[in-house]
Amino acid sequence: MRSMKHRTLTGLGVLALTAGGFAAVSGHSAAQAADRNGKCEKGEFCYNFNSDLKGAWSDFTSSVGDYGTTQPSCYDFKGKAKGHGKCIKNDAGGFWNKTNKPVTIYFNSGYAGRSVTVKPGAKGKLPAAVYNNNASHRIGKGGGGGHNPAPSGKWASPVPSSAVITARAYYSSGRYHGAVDYSGFNGKFRSACNGTIDSIAINRTYANRNAYGVTGSTNYLWVNCGGGIRMGYAHWYAKDLPSSLKRGTKVKAGQNLVNVGNQGNSSGQHLHFQVERSGKQIDGHDFLQSKGVKGLPRE
Numbered sequence: 001m002r003s004m005k006h007r008t009l010t011g012l013g014v015l016a017l018t019a020g021g022f023a024a025v026s027g028h029s030a031a032q033a034a035d036r037n038g039k040c041e042k043g044e045f046c047y048n049f050n051s052d053l054k055g056a057w058s059d060f061t062s063s064v065g066d067y068g069t070t071q072p073s074c075y076d077f078k079g080k081a082k083g084h085g086k087c088i089k090n091d092a093g094g095f096w097n098k099t100n101k102p103v104t105i106y107f108n109s110g111y112a113g114r115s116v117t118v119k120p121g122a123k124g125k126l127p128a129a130v131y132n133n134n135a136s137h138r139i140g141k142g143g144g145g146g147h148n149p150a151p152s153g154k155w156a157s158p159v160p161s162s163a164v165i166t167a168r169a170y171y172s173s174g175r176y177h178g179a180v181d182y183s184g185f186n187g188k189f190r191s192a193c194n195g196t197i198d199s200i201a202i203n204r205t206y207a208n209r210n211a212y213g214v215t216g217s218t219n220y221l222w223v224n225c226g227g228g229i230r231m232g233y234a235h236w237y238a239k240d241l242p243s244s245l246k247r248g249t250k251v252k253a254g255q256n257l258v259n260v261g262n263q264g265n266s267s268g269q270h271l272h273f274q275v276e277r278s279g280k281q282i283d284g285h286d287f288l289q290s291k292g293v294k295g296l297p298r299e
């Protein structure tokens with residue numbers, strides 16, 4: 001439940017302290033692209049705000065099915081150049097495919113609608129079909145038509161790939177935790193499955209404060225994914241719960257849910273991501289990896 005910074009520093013300390021500066025300290029920085037840093041690096045697919053590639057960049061190491069449309073949760077252009085801070089959806093003029101795979105850019109979210117596939121190394125003004133009409137992109141196979149079912153379409157990462165894992169099933173202290181804690185990101189966490197919200201629990205007492213040390217007071221949202229799988233999301237603030245999310249609401253994998261928070265039994269902003277199979281807790285990160293989900297934070 002807690003994302004105890006001092007507790008989780010062991011092994012992950014360097015990463016936890018430098019979220020956002022990932023590549024700089026990784027030791028493999030020369031070979032590894034750091035997505036979301038506003039630089040279009042080798043291994044990344046990038047959008048530019050301007051067709052001449054002189055505007056701000058938005059850089060990705062993985063496919064994204066929904067960019068979001070409002071700050072602070074949308075994918076945006078980074079850096080100081082023109083366009084900086086704007087949501088990228090339907091606002092990219094240029095691109096650079098610095099991956100070694102074809103990348104398909106779609107008119108609609110969810111890898112749907114008309115699309116254009118650009119070759120490895122290609123760059124320049126976005127083709128007319130998606131110029132300022134870009135809503136999702138897929139790196140590698142499966143691109144091309146938009147009608148290909150996504151191999152992992154039922155599942156998605158609940159957090160950006162730049163997030164940091166600060167706890168797994170057991171804390172480094174050995175105490176059972178039973179979930180994955182993701183920190184080092186802002187904005188909304190996303191549903192990791194197609195499913196139906198079957199429970200929203202709000203603890204009014206601690207709904208909108210950081211209650212360090214308070215036990216059993218955590219806001220929870222649960223999604224039933226079918227097949228005996230349920231996914232729980234905790235520590236968001238009640239004030240951030242969109243009115244569109246209620247018990248019975250259907251959600252899609254990759255759909256924005258609630259802003260990540262620091263509510264209840266939590267010592268720092270993070271998502272507590274809990275997964276159950278037939279009522280038993282399993283490791284959600286491993287589960288999503290087993291489903292082939294792309295864009296999960298690195299371990």
Ligand SMILES: [Zn+2]
Nearest residue numbers: 001002181272
């Ligand atoms: Zn937790």
